[in-house]
Amino acid sequence: MSxxxxxxxxxxxxxxxxxxxxxxxxxxxxxxxxxxxxxxPCSGRVSPKMILSAFRxxxxxxxxxxxxxxxxxxxxxxYYARRKFAVLNEMxxxxxxxxxxLHFSWIxxxxxxxxxxxxxxxxxxxxxxxxxxxxxxxxPEVA
Amino acid sequence: MNYYTDKIKEISKKILSxxxxxxxxxxxxxSLGYMSEPFMAKTAQAADKLVFDCNCRMNLVxxxxxxxxKIGIVVKGCDSRNLVTHIVENKIKRDQLYIxxxxxxGLADKDALLEAAEGEIDSVEDDGETVTVKGEGFEKKLxxxxxxxxxxxxxxxxxxxxxxxxxxEEVPELEIENRFEDVEKVETMSSDERWDFFNDxxxxxxxxxxxxxxxxxxxxxxxxxxxxxPQWVGKGDNETDVMxxxxxxxxxxAGRCTDCxxxxxxxxxxxxxxxxxxxxxxxxVEKYGFETGMNLEQRPALDQYKVNDPDEFIK
Amino acid sequence: MxxxxxxxxxxxxxxxxxxxxxxxxxxxxxxxxxxxxxxxxEEVPDLDYKETKMSPKEVVMPKTEVMFxxxxxxxxxxxxxxxxxxFDKTPRAAVGIRPYDAKAIEILKKNFDTEDYKDPYxxxxxxxxxxxxxxxxxxxxxxxxxxxGTGPFDESCLDIILAESGDEYIGKVLTEKGEKFAAAxxxxxxxxxxxxxxxxxxxxxxxxxxSSVSFDKIKKMTVLDLYEAPFWEEVGFACINxxxxxxxxxxxxxxxxxxxxxxxxxxxxxxxxxxxxxxxSVHTTGHDPRHEDWQRTRNRFMHKLKxxxxxxxxxxxxxxxxxxxxxxxxxxxxxxVCQQMNDYEPSK
Numbered sequence: 081m082s083x084x085x086x087x088x089x090x091x092x093x094x095x096x097x098x099x100x101x102x103x104x105x106x107x108x109x110x111x112x113x114x115x116x117x118x119x120x121p122c123s124g125r126v127s128p129k130m131i132l133s134a135f136r137x138x139x140x141x142x143x144x145x146x147x148x149x150x151x152x153x154x155x156x157x158x159y160y161a162r163r164k165f166a167v168l169n170e171m172x173x174x175x176x177x178x179x180x181x182l183h184f185s186w187i188x189x190x191x192x193x194x195x196x197x198x199x200x201x202x203x204x205x206x207x208x209x210x211x212x213x214x215x216x217x218x219x220p221e222v223a
Numbered sequence: 224m225n226y227y228t229d230k231i232k233e234i235s236k237k238i239l240s241x242x243x244x245x246x247x248x249x250x251x252x253x254s255l256g257y258m259s260e261p262f263m264a265k266t267a268q269a270a271d272k273l274v275f276d277c278n279c280r281m282n283l284v285x286x287x288x289x290x291x292x293k294i295g296i297v298v299k300g301c302d303s304r305n306l307v308t309h310i311v312e313n314k315i316k317r318d319q320l321y322i323x324x325x326x327x328x329g330l331a332d333k334d335a336l337l338e339a340a341e342g343e344i345d346s347v348e349d350d351g352e353t354v355t356v357k358g359e360g361f362e363k364k365l366x367x368x369x370x371x372x373x374x375x376x377x378x379x380x381x382x383x384x385x386x387x388x389x390x391x392e393e394v395p396e397l398e399i400e401n402r403f404e405d406v407e408k409v410e411t412m413s414s415d416e417r418w419d420f421f422n423d424x425x426x427x428x429x430x431x432x433x434x435x436x437x438x439x440x441x442x443x444x445x446x447x448x449x450x451x452x453p454q455w456v457g458k459g460d461n462e463t464d465v466m467x468x469x470x471x472x473x474x475x476x477a478g479r480c481t482d483c484x485x486x487x488x489x490x491x492x493x494x495x496x497x498x499x500x501x502x503x504x505x506x507x508v509e510k511y512g513f514e515t516g517m518n519l520e521q522r523p524a525l526d527q528y529k530v531n532d533p534d535e536f537i538k
Numbered sequence: 539m540x541x542x543x544x545x546x547x548x549x550x551x552x553x554x555x556x557x558x559x560x561x562x563x564x565x566x567x568x569x570x571x572x573x574x575x576x577x578x579x580e581e582v583p584d585l586d587y588k589e590t591k592m593s594p595k596e597v598v599m600p601k602t603e604v605m606f607x608x609x610x611x612x613x614x615x616x617x618x619x620x621x622x623x624x625f626d627k628t629p630r631a632a633v634g635i636r637p638y639d640a641k642a643i644e645i646l647k648k649n650f651d652t653e654d655y656k657d658p659y660x661x662x663x664x665x666x667x668x669x670x671x672x673x674x675x676x677x678x679x680x681x682x683x684x685x686x687g688t689g690p691f692d693e694s695c696l697d698i699i700l701a702e703s704g705d706e707y708i709g710k711v712l713t714e715k716g717e718k719f720a721a722a723x724x725x726x727x728x729x730x731x732x733x734x735x736x737x738x739x740x741x742x743x744x745x746x747x748x749s750s751v752s753f754d755k756i757k758k759m760t761v762l763d764l765y766e767a768p769f770w771e772e773v774g775f776a777c778i779n780x781x782x783x784x785x786x787x788x789x790x791x792x793x794x795x796x797x798x799x800x801x802x803x804x805x806x807x808x809x810x811x812x813x814x815x816x817x818x819s820v821h822t823t824g825h826d827p828r829h830e831d832w833q834r835t836r837n838r839f840m841h842k843l844k845x846x847x848x849x850x851x852x853x854x855x856x857x858x859x860x861x862x863x864x865x866x867x868x869x870x871x872x873x874x875v876c877q878q879m880n881d882y883e884p885s886k
Contacts, residue, residue, distance in 0.1 A: 159528035176418030185538035253869030261776040433780035459602035489867035491782040
């Protein structure tokens with residue numbers, strides 16, 4: 081298991097978190113290359129359909145990051161996202177999926193250090209859990 | 224609640240003859256003794272078929288979505304809260320409706336009735352506290368408390384929150400000891416136990432979508448299960464697909480569900496899918512102090528925000 | 539015709555013996571009721587059942603069936619070539635199927651075995667299937683099979699018919715397939731009195747059925763008259779257009795073909811479909827000739843009680859099992875609708 085490299089689908093909001101990822105890269109802050117980044121206009125755009133879709137396709141973890149509350153480029157997108165993620169996070173653990181596979185954060189575009197730190201934390205937690213066991217969509221098999 | 228039937232007929236006949244409404248949505252007797260059929264009375268004569276009792280498990284607000292014209296509708300407490308949500312979400316206008324409010328003493332669980340009966344059921348009579356089940360060669364009196372539908376046991380609002388006319392005196396609200404006992408039971412399980420519990424719960428699901436179609440909140444012109452580019456969930460009986468469907472449907476109803484129980488009553492396989500939606504209701508109550516559909520000024524829980532909403536789970 | 543009998547106490551052993559050469563499907567206890575499904579080795583069909591929520595339709599038409607597979611991975615052998623699913627030729631038997639459910643399988647065959655097209659997936663399952671029926675001594679109140687051209691003791695579509703009589707099952711072997719099965723199970727030869735005993739039980743069972751439908755006048759009406767009848771909106775009002783009736787029904791045959799792909803692998807599957815669904819009639823242009831819910835409800839009843847009646851001239855597309863009546867969430871009753879259609883008088 082020590083050479084297990086998780087696949088973590090990462091939704092980053094275009095204005096803040098994606099900028100932070102950029103800054104972390106330019107500043108050469110180190111973190112393991114397990115992130116598969118998807119740029120979205122706002123964290124409020126991320127819907128549970130997408131997060132479940134990531135797990136169905138074999139993601140070991142999902143991380144969603146957006147602007148700090150009050151700083152959303154679209155004013156209130158992340159406020160709605162906050163409520164959505166709260167309910168989603170609870171439901172996720174409730175049905176028996178491991179809590180540490182789903183992560184959320186608020187990272188502004190100046191916080192390159194925070195981005196690298198949170199990335200390390202997320203990857204660490206997901207690696208400890210091992211490959212995803214549940215919720216993987218397998219193709220129908222011949223009877 | 225058979226005693227409401229006459230009053231419902233009276234009011235319906237009046238508003239139909241006055242021209243106040245074009246049609247009244249209510250229930251009529253089903254062909255099976257323990258069922259009722261949603262019915263649209265267009266004339267005072269047709270209104271004579273209306274009934275109301277513990278077998279009226281469907282949520283009539285489901286039939287009102289996007290209708291034109293003036294409609295009379297028979298609603299209990301939970302249904303009336305769905306009407307409020309419908310009005311807030313622009314699915315119907317308040318001035319189109321003549322709301323006949325029913326102070327509800329609870330619905331009878333279909334499976335409990337079938338189990339208690341000593342043969343095939345011919346009729347079920349409901350007088351509020353007791354239910355009399357009759358069939359060939361037997362007649363049984365049951366206490367409604369014993370055969371109450373699961374959502375009625377934790378009902379927070381038996382009296383309609385919005386109405387034009389009530390069919391009877393308001394009934395006292397229930398005193399509930401532990402409202403979310405069923406959700407808490409799951410929350411005490413370990414992660415693997417929960418996963419097994421839910422997969423076992425959904426193992427009979429045939430993807431008939433009776434739960435979705437009976438639900439007044441599920442009115443999307445294209446449901447996510449029918450979206451094909453991309454396809455979020457497959458159409459077959461794969462267990463990941465079944466889980467995805469129920470999980471996402473509960474999520475789409477989060478903050479809007481009033482726990483009317485129509486979904487569970489509709490399910491032909493007897494699946495208790497309210498375990499999903501009850502969790503979202505618990506979260507909205509505990510995190511945001513929010514009860515769905517209590518007044519017309521309030522938007523659904525996930526459609527509003529407060530600047531200081533809890534977010535300790537976000538890094 | 540051979541008479542057979544088997545004591546209830548010998549049933550489990552007989553079934554275990556027959557499983558050496560047949561794969562069985564039958565009713566088993568499940569979550570408070572019974573379900574009819576494919577059985578593992580060592581599982582015995584439980585003939586002590588009243589009804590199953592889902593019909594035995596799955597033995598010839600599974601909920602999800604893979605038609606072919608493919609891979610686009612150039613490193614794998616046979617890539618970019620459609621790989622047909624190998625057909626399993628193991629003899630199978632549906633044990634304990636009700637006679638009217640067996641008639642339903644014959645009705646399904648009308649769709650999948652036509653002059654123009656013989657569906658290999660259905661026919662493969664059908665051809666190696668032996669139907670060992672269990673007659674119903676006590677039909678449920680919703681059962682109206684006798685007026686649908688079949689009945690609780692209908693032998694016409696079975697290979698063996700068994701009936702419960704005291705502490706044993708008595709029966710008749712009706713076809714060659716049935717003989718092979720009876721030999722494999724080791725059913726004892728029964729005495730000649732069995733035929734009249736079964737006839738007696740049949741009369742008793744059929745007299746218990748009080749529910750019926752008539753469709754003699756439906757045949758005489760034109761399609762358009764019935765189609766434009768004014769009662770459809772009322773019939774369809776309560777309908778929530780779920781798929782419960784279509785999935786419970788042993789004669790409903792609609793299917794949906796879906797391709798599912800994951801990375802470079804893919805399958806084509808055939809799933810049950812329901813004519814109640816919003817997307818059932820949607821064209822690729824987006825036009826939907828049955829966009830209102832009640833129009834789809836009308837379509838289902840017209841198909842079952844009129845279009846099929848006219849096209850195949852073999853009665854209605856219903857065997858009177860009553861599952862749809864029992865399971866419909868809003869209690870729409872096909873018997874009532876059939877009566878409304880039959881009683882309808884089109885105004886000239």
